[in-house]
Amino acid sequence: MRCKRWCVFLIAALSLLLAPARLVSLTVEQAVQQALRANLSLRREALALTQRERDSATAFNRFYPSLDATTSLSRANSSASDDPWSVAAGVSSSLTLSLPMIQEGRRTAQAYSRGLLSYERAERALRRDVQQAFYAILVRERSIALKRQTVENARLRWERSIMEYEAGQVSRYTMLANRVAYERQRPELAGLEDGYRDALAEFGLLLGLPRDATPQLEGAISITVGDLDSERLIAEHLQRRTDVRLAELNRSAEELTLAGERSRLAPSLSLGYSYSRTNSEPFSRPWFDDSERWSTGGSLSLGLRLPLMPHAPASPLRTARANQRDEIRRSEIALAETVRAAESEIQRLVRTIRRGLDTLEVVRLNQELAQTAWELAEVEYDRGLIDSFELRNAQLDFEQAQVDVLEAELRIKLAIIDLEYAINAPL
Numbered sequence: 001m002r003c004k005r006w007c008v009f010l011i012a013a014l015s016l017l018l019a020p021a022r023l024v025s026l027t028v029e030q031a032v033q034q035a036l037r038a039n040l041s042l043r044r045e046a047l048a049l050t051q052r053e054r055d056s057a058t059a060f061n062r063f064y065p066s067l068d069a070t071t072s073l074s075r076a077n078s079s080a081s082d083d084p085w086s087v088a089a090g091v092s093s094s095l096t097l098s099l100p101m102i103q104e105g106r107r108t109a110q111a112y113s114r115g116l117l118s119y120e121r122a123e124r125a126l127r128r129d130v131q132q133a134f135y136a137i138l139v140r141e142r143s144i145a146l147k148r149q150t151v152e153n154a155r156l157r158w159e160r161s162i163m164e165y166e167a168g169q170v171s172r173y174t175m176l177a178n179r180v181a182y183e184r185q186r187p188e189l190a191g192l193e194d195g196y197r198d199a200l201a202e203f204g205l206l207l208g209l210p211r212d213a214t215p216q217l218e219g220a221i222s223i224t225v226g227d228l229d230s231e232r233l234i235a236e237h238l239q240r241r242t243d244v245r246l247a248e249l250n251r252s253a254e255e256l257t258l259a260g261e262r263s264r265l266a267p268s269l270s271l272g273y274s275y276s277r278t279n280s281e282p283f284s285r286p287w288f289d290d291s292e293r294w295s296t297g298g299s300l301s302l303g304l305r306l307p308l309m310p311h312a313p314a315s316p317l318r319t320a321r322a323n324q325r326d327e328i329r330r331s332e333i334a335l336a337e338t339v340r341a342a343e344s345e346i347q348r349l350v351r352t353i354r355r356g357l358d359t360l361e362v363v364r365l366n367q368e369l370a371q372t373a374w375e376l377a378e379v380e381y382d383r384g385l386i387d388s389f390e391l392r393n394a395q396l397d398f399e400q401a402q403v404d405v406l407e408a409e410l411r412i413k414l415a416i417i418d419l420e421y422a423i424n425a426p427l
Contacts, residue, residue, distance in 0.1 A: 023216045024209060028134045031207060031215070035130045036123065038208025045122040052115035059108045065095035065271070090276025090297075097270075099263035107256050114249050121242040126206075128421040132414050133203050135221055139410045140196045146402050147189045150395065154182040161388075177388050221409045225357065225416065226427055230350040234343050237423035247338040251331040258324040264317055265310050272301040342422070349419040356412040363404040370394075370401035 026034065036042065071089040158178040165175040204215055238244060275298040310317035377394035380386045420426055 022213045024213045025216045025218055026134075026207075027218050028131055031134050031203075031217075032127050032130050034207045034209070035126055039126055039206065040208060042122055042126055045119050049115045049119045052112045056109050056112035059105045062101050062104060063095075063097075065093050067091070067093045070276075086278060086280045088276055088278040090274060092272070092274035094270065094272040096268055098268035099266045100260055103256060103260035103263050107253070107260070110249065110253055110256060114246065114253070117242055117246050117249065121246070124242065124421055124424065128417055130206060131417050133199070133206060134217060134219070135410060135413050135417075137196070137199050137203060137217055138219065138221060139406045140192070140199060141217070142406055143403060144189070144192050144196055146399060147185070147192055150399050151182070151185045151189050153395070154178070154185055157388075157391075158182045174388050181388070181392050221413050223357075223360075223409060223412050223416070224427075225353060225412075228350045228353060230347045233346055233350070233419075233423050237425050238339065238342055238346075240424040241342055241422070242424065243338055244335075244342055247331070247335040251328065251335055254324065254328045254331045258321065258328060261317060261321045261324055264307065267304055267306040270301075270303040270305065272299070272303070274299050345422050346419070349415055349422060352415045353412060353419065356408060356415060360405070360408045360412060363401065363408050367398075367401040367405050370398040374398040 069089075069091050072087070074086050074088075076084045076086070158175075158181070161170055161175040161178040164170045165172060200215060204211075204213060207215065209215065276296070278295045278297065280295070309315050312318070374394045374397070377386060377391050381388070381391040416427060
């Protein structure tokens with residue numbers, strides 16, 4: 001009976017281990033939505049944004065007064081009464097009002113704005129990465145399909161050459177050459193398939209899919225490009241870029257920091273209140289039989305503090321203000337650099353797309369010519385006008401022409417995705 005239970009357990013465990021991977025069919029939009037829901041890096045950015053939102057929503061709590069309750073039990077070294085102990089209890093509250101507190105609230109609100117931009121940037125980068133990985137895997141699939149077709153054709157040609165060799169129509173050299181051509185392509189196909197499986201695993205990790213789920217992509221590369229005017233794109237979309245807006249916010253943050261340093265020169269107002277009661281004979285008589293046994297104390301204070309040291313020459317705060325003015329200039333230079341880099345990136349991507357479109361026309365024409373040449377080579381090979389090497393070269397040219405078309409389409413599509421990310425808008 002025990003042996004039977006162990007057998008059932010082993011069979012169940014093996015069935016779980018050997019169970020086929022679950023296929024998840026995805027279009028490019030579904031892949032993007034899946035990544036937005038489950039990508040771990042984006043979830044980490046969302047938590048950081050939640051923290052900044054909470055800080056911004058509760059920024060007013062810095063104006064809360066402090067409130068403390070105190071109690072103490074003390075014993076005097078020498079006392080005129082029989083009870084040297086005393087008990088005291090009280091409450092105290094204080095509040096300090098100053099201009100730096102207001103500046104800190106503004107900095108907290110701006111930190112939340114930077115968090116929003118950082119999350120938007122991470123989300124758009126994730127969309128870009130998912131789309132580019134999606135189309136790259138599609139090209140891998142088509143390349144593998146072409147390679148499988150080529151390997152199958154080589155196998156059929158080798159098998160036909162065996163029959164022709166046995167019939168005395170071709171030489172043993174021709175038969176062996178066809179086999180070598182077939183065997184040479186099998187490792188190439190295996191390498192493509194291994195790379196494809198690795199790319200699928202990385203894509204599943206990017207989407208946040210479980211390990212037992214394998215994405216199955218549905219779609220094709222479609223290239224639709226409107227009027228590509230780099231100057232118009234720069235004029236209309238440059239200020240919408242997240243890196244430009246972040247650079248502007250960083251400059252504003254440095255200006256707020258300088259305003260905070262200046263606000264330290266202003267006076268601060270402090271309010272305080274305390275109330276206490278003391279029992280000097282807590283253990284000699286009951287506590288609440290006589291109210292006169294309790295002494296009451298308290299105070300109300302109002303103070304004004306004016307800092308003087310920040311006005312002194314070469315004081316630390318004066319130096320900090322001078323350094324902060326330099327930081328503002330540095331942030332302005334960084335903003336100018338960001339704008340120039342963004343303009344150059346948009347111009348470069350537009351040139352890449354235009355050059356890619358011209359190249360695509362050429363490689364498509366080359367594919368048609370290579371296909372015609374291969375078909376003619378097959379006819380001439382069947383007639384015995386050319387040998388297997390010439391046929392193999394024609395086939396390789398056609399195969400390479402097909403791969404060139406796929407790669408040209410992929411380069412254009414990736415450049416379009418990069419350009420949409422660069423201008424923060426669809427084309």
